[in-house]
Amino acid sequence: MRARTEEQLERKNQLLFYYSKEDITEMFIDAETLIDALKYKIKMLEEENKELKEQVIIMEKYLELITDLALDYDGCNTIESLKVLIDELDRLACLGRVCNVTETIYVNNNKAYNILHQELEKGE
Numbered sequence: 001m002r003a004r005t006e007e008q009l010e011r012k013n014q015l016l017f018y019y020s021k022e023d024i025t026e027m028f029i030d031a032e033t034l035i036d037a038l039k040y041k042i043k044m045l046e047e048e049n050k051e052l053k054e055q056v057i058i059m060e061k062y063l064e065l066i067t068d069l070a071l072d073y074d075g076c077n078t079i080e081s082l083k084v085l086i087d088e089l090d091r092l093a094c095l096g097r098v099c100n101v102t103e104t105i106y107v108n109n110n111k112a113y114n115i116l117h118q119e120l121e122k123g124e
Helices: 002-018 021-071 079-097
Strands: 106-108 111-113
Touching: 021 079
Parallel strands: none
Antiparallel strands: 106 111
């Protein structure tokens, strides 16, 4: 423990020899500013990463639904019903592209749900 303290004192003396007290103070202020800026940048990147992960999940849900509808088209036995299916697939693709979570996708017991199966308010 004592050796470390002596090393620290020696380091401080070396710094004082090469730099003025004002220079050292300025360096520490700049270091603190840099640390604060880096912490802020890390926080922003973490938030951006979280948003991107959410967008990927939403897009995957839309793609799963589009695939399910495309594979289960047996009930579409007329040209008109196939046109309706194609229109629905197009609508879902457009919603997925913009990661829409406000559109009603599922309805169960008179309750509306978005692509993530989250219940929507009546006004949505």
